Amino acid sequence: MTPLLVGVDVGTTNVKAVVYKPDGTAVAVAVVPTPTHYPRPSWAFYRPDELWAQTTSALRDALAKVDDPRRVAGIAITSMGEAGVPLDTAGKPTFDAIAWFDTRTEPQVAWLEREIGRDFLFATTGLSLQPIWSLCKLLWLRENQPDAFGRTVRWLNIADYVAYRLCGAQATDLSLASRTMALDLAGLRWSEDLLAAVGLPRDLLAPLAPSGTRLAGVTAESARETGLLAHTPVSAGGHDHVCGAFAAGVTEPGAVLNSLGTAEALFVALERPLTDAAMGDQGYSQGAHVVPGRYYAFGGQYTVGASVDWLRGILGADADYATLLAEAEATPPGSLGVCFLPHLRLAGPPVDDPRSRGAFVGLSTDATRGTLVRATLEGLAFESRSSLEPLLAHAGVAMPSEIVAIGGVTRNTLLMRIKATTLDRPFTIADVEEATTLGAAILGGIGAGVYPDVPTALSGLRYPRTPTLPMAEDVVSYDALYRDVYRRIYPALRPVHHAVHASQSGS
Numbered sequence: 001m002t003p004l005l006v007g008v009d010v011g012t013t014n015v016k017a018v019v020y021k022p023d024g025t026a027v028a029v030a031v032v033p034t035p036t037h038y039p040r041p042s043w044a045f046y047r048p049d050e051l052w053a054q055t056t057s058a059l060r061d062a063l064a065k066v067d068d069p070r071r072v073a074g075i076a077i078t079s080m081g082e083a084g085v086p087l088d089t090a091g092k093p094t095f096d097a098i099a100w101f102d103t104r105t106e107p108q109v110a111w112l113e114r115e116i117g118r119d120f121l122f123a124t125t126g127l128s129l130q131p132i133w134s135l136c137k138l139l140w141l142r143e144n145q146p147d148a149f150g151r152t153v154r155w156l157n158i159a160d161y162v163a164y165r166l167c168g169a170q171a172t173d174l175s176l177a178s179r180t181m182a183l184d185l186a187g188l189r190w191s192e193d194l195l196a197a198v199g200l201p202r203d204l205l206a207p208l209a210p211s212g213t214r215l216a217g218v219t220a221e222s223a224r225e226t227g228l229l230a231h232t233p234v235s236a237g238g239h240d241h242v243c244g245a246f247a248a249g250v251t252e253p254g255a256v257l258n259s260l261g262t263a264e265a266l267f268v269a270l271e272r273p274l275t276d277a278a279m280g281d282q283g284y285s286q287g288a289h290v291v292p293g294r295y296y297a298f299g300g301q302y303t304v305g306a307s308v309d310w311l312r313g314i315l316g317a318d319a320d321y322a323t324l325l326a327e328a329e330a331t332p333p334g335s336l337g338v339c340f341l342p343h344l345r346l347a348g349p350p351v352d353d354p355r356s357r358g359a360f361v362g363l364s365t366d367a368t369r370g371t372l373v374r375a376t377l378e379g380l381a382f383e384s385r386s387s388l389e390p391l392l393a394h395a396g397v398a399m400p401s402e403i404v405a406i407g408g409v410t411r412n413t414l415l416m417r418i419k420a421t422t423l424d425r426p427f428t429i430a431d432v433e434e435a436t437t438l439g440a441a442i443l444g445g446i447g448a449g450v451y452p453d454v455p456t457a458l459s460g461l462r463y464p465r466t467p468t469l470p471m472a473e474d475v476v477s478y479d480a481l482y483r484d485v486y487r488r489i490y491p492a493l494r495p496v497h498h499a500v501h502a503s504q505s506g507s
Helices: 048-063 106-115 118-125 134-144 146-151 158-167 192-198 220-226 240-247 277-281 305-315 321-330 369-395 413-423 435-448 454-459 472-505
Strands: 004-010 014-020 026-033 072-079 084-087 154-157 214-217 233-239 256-260 264-270 285-288 295-301 339-341 359-361 403-406 427-430 465-468
Touching: 004 048, 004 158, 004 240, 004 435, 014 048, 014 435, 026 048, 048 158, 048 220, 072 158, 072 240, 072 435, 084 134, 084 158, 106 134, 106 192, 118 192, 118 277, 134 146, 134 154, 154 158, 158 214, 158 220, 158 233, 214 435, 233 240, 233 435, 240 256, 240 264, 240 295, 240 403, 240 435, 256 369, 264 369, 295 369, 305 321, 305 369, 321 369, 321 413, 339 369, 339 472, 359 472, 369 413, 369 472, 413 427, 413 465, 413 472, 435 454
Parallel strands: 004 072, 072 233, 256 403, 403 427
Antiparallel strands: 004 014, 014 026, 084 154, 214 233, 256 264, 264 295, 285 295, 339 359, 427 465
16 A cells, blocks of 8 residues: 655745655645634734644545545645744743734844844844844744743644644744744754843753654644644644755755745755855855755745735736736837836845835836736746745756745736746746645654655656746846846835835834
8 A cells, every 4th residue: 555645834924735756756736725813913813723723624535535545654744934832831832823924023123233233143043133033933922922932832833733743742844943032043942041141941942853754653632723634744844935945855955946935935955054144144044954964054935925916816806817917928028118016015135124015116007907917927927036046046056957845826927928038048947736844744754764865756757847047138127127127126226115104113
């Protein structure tokens, strides 16, 4: 009887549960929305019990399509980074999970910069100082919800929390620990010095477990809720983009992954962490890969799929994606002079500016709905180039001959062609059913003993790879538009956006 493996991805937009054969073939898929609450501008949170309920729903739906649940040999969880659940001594949440993109923690960022220092934080954790990190959320909780913080004895990342609900074991893998701003990246341990400096107890953070480590078996209660058999091995998973890179085989130094979902990650595999402080000043981040002995550096942007969804919502719910993309396709390259700055949720590296905002510039009465859609796609592609080129320079590697792409947004063929043209490089789309969940499932298989090691697991995967080539006739014009127009937009608007931020925040 061929074993099956389950990967679950608790993402920003959806919770996905996928059942795979060991060769990566998906046999059952279930997707449910991630319930997100927006109480005020710049704030967003998840209710832990709702995340668990959606996870159990997705698992039940996926497993109902499996002929025999006894075939499931293992499971692991992947999730968004930075967000976490604070727990009390009984393992119950003391407060909601602040969303990774929530920026209420700007005062804590200012305190960390003043009291700890950006350079020390980057040298220790490999992260630039931004509002999204778990450490900032913990400091906010301590300052603004002292009762909840006083009852909190453990912080679990979202994937950690779901795994805990499944099997009762509390642990954090290294790739998600890398997104807390509390991990000593060079030593791969919690930073005692940093935690002492900010006044947080070491035991607040869970024991570290390398990805693919078997944690425990599914409890009887969780078996009843999910459809998994009791005692099914649960293993440590990882950060969603890192699990996706793992499934796509982007593990060796210099290889580049473009992970495209709600947000974008430009992922460069590294042999060791980078130490140039200028990298941190530009907003790039680093972490431990789910593959032992490998690291990664991240660039990218916070709103890719989110930008397209936002624009569709603005244009009207009756505007289906196919129609919008057809109208964008009919618009000439350059979008009649309209350009889009996609800073809808923070600015991405090499701009470390949480006060930046998005913008359309160059509007005229000639602009149509299709013009705005194409300008949005072009802006997303230009922002990718703006982030990737400096990242590769920091990593000391040349632009690769191809870039591997994964994620639901790769189905937007026009965007992928524009990205390939903007970078003048082919993109190879790994046509895998949810690469992030596949990465988690492989880690579950390693922990369960289905695979003896990482090379064996990756060498046995079978899925098609589809090339997307640059539009040769537009390479020169897009390069000129990027250099002469796009790169000037953020510097020109920076003082305006900072004034807008001050007017909104009262500072």
